[in-house]
Amino acid sequence: MANDGLEWEKLVDGLRPLGEAMRKRVPERLRHDPQVMAESMRLLLAGLSRASSDAMVGDRRHPMFVPELNIAQNIFQPNADTIYKSCLIEKGGSYLLRGDRGTVRMVILAQMGPDTLRTGKHHPLLGQIDFDDLATGEDGSFEVVISPVRPSGYEGDWFRLEPDCEKLMVRIVACDWGVEREPRFGIARLDVEAAKGRPAAAQLHEAFAEMPGITSVCALAFPTHVEELRDEGYINRFKIFDVSQMSGLAGQFYYECAYELAEDEALISEVNVPDSYKYWSIILTNDLYETTDWYNNQSSLNDMQGLVDEDGVFRTVISARDPGVHNWLDISGYPTGAIQGRWFEASEKPMPTLRKVQLADILEHLPESTRRVSPQQRAIALRNRRLSAQMRIIW
Structure with a gap:
């Protein structure tokens, strides 16, 4: 040259x-x-x-x-x-x-x-x-x-x-x-x-x-992905996301949808957790399909971080404001974006349901045994999350 x-x-x-x-x-x-x-x-x-x-x-x-x-x-x-x-x-x-x-x-x-x-x-x-x-x-x-x-x-x-x-x-x-x-x-x-x-x-x-x-x-590659979900009608409604031809791991199953939420609204995701699995998680993205900053916000939960209710159902509240429950996914300032979950080597591949409710009424739609979180407890949890995430080796 x-x-x-x-x-x-x-x-x-x-x-x-x-x-x-x-x-x-x-x-x-x-x-x-x-x-x-x-x-x-x-x-x-x-x-x-x-x-x-x-x-x-x-x-x-x-x-x-x-x-x-x-x-x-x-x-x-x-x-x-x-x-x-x-x-x-x-x-x-x-x-x-x-x-x-x-x-x-x-x-x-x-x-x-x-x-x-x-x-x-x-x-x-x-x-x-x-x-x-x-x-x-x-x-x-x-x-x-x-x-x-x-x-x-x-x-x-x-x-x-x-x-x-x-x-x-x-x-x-x-x-x-x-x-x-x-x-x-x-x-x-x-x-x-x-x-x-x-x-x-x-x-x-x-x-x-x-x-x-x-x-x-x-x-x-993906700035149009969330918009395509919206155009297909998958707003606040999950679909299978097949990545087998996109370098996806064998044994992994994905579901996702676009979400749309007002400040006073919340989405409740519910799914029966399989009897056996190697790993599962749920995450959020913004409109450009960047994963929402999970170091500084509770915008993701995995099978150790999330709590499964006594009936075997994993319930997640997705909202702009803290609903005061443990299983909260914070949209972190993005009123629209995407929700994605995955099961890895699970005995079943269930598709969660989603329903929109008023944030003020959230506890009426959850079991009485749902773990509550005070503002002080949330602040401590977020601080610990931030520190723990930085202990991972990325370089």
Whole structure:
């Protein structure tokens, strides 16, 4: 690649059209809302942040896990309980993963390819590895090789690398934030020399040239999703959300809808919890399909945070103002947005019901045994939530 000294300007010029692209992508109903448009810029910055990680340290011959989705890279509507990390790999390579499994609820590695961030198209997973299936030491240590064929003489954990795999992504799901021990792990290539050396200028410029495209895919993929739910009539009414062709995990079932609430209204979600499951949760998003800030608001609940009533029903109150009950989802200043729930490896896949009531009458629609929460208790709970969420490892 010829170097004319203007590579930075070329990068900026490549990013410049994304402002207009985003303005056109934001639903027409929202384009004149200055707050939404500021949030759309935040979404572009989150996409640029994601693109920057690969540009700076991504190397298929010497892979390294980098943040994929989290509170700071709030793209593709991340699950509140999940930290996502990924690394680029070279097809046909041999890779060693070593680390400490930790005590979080789930750690699952997915083989991916082609990469959505680079193609702009969704693809189903090529395979997944549950870290619970790995042999671990008493201290949680593990080691696994992922390669086209098992290395000669290697007797440890091994999984076949799918021929089209060009990216690995790990989902780390924790339900008791700040208490469960987060995993630690690294990856090394077994079939190249260990030393990386100095990257060539052409290699760096190739990585920089990908940034506008990756930023575009990250930021422009889903700003219309909530509006599409509204147009389909799924306002305050759930539908199945099939992500099996969009890198969704096998064994996971999603439901979602758009919501619309006035300041004095509340939605009550009710669902019979399955007899067995590995994990479940419910979260909120804004109109651009960014997950509502779950660090600083009670805008998500999982199977440890939420309370199931004595009759086996999980009831959630969704509202703008605190209803004074434990299972509250705070819309956090967004009168419209989306609600999404998921079941993972559950014995059943129930679809919750939703009904709208007046917030002032909320206790009339809930069991007498519903856990009440005072303003003082809520303040303490939110402070603890904020601290616990920050104890998770996202970088």
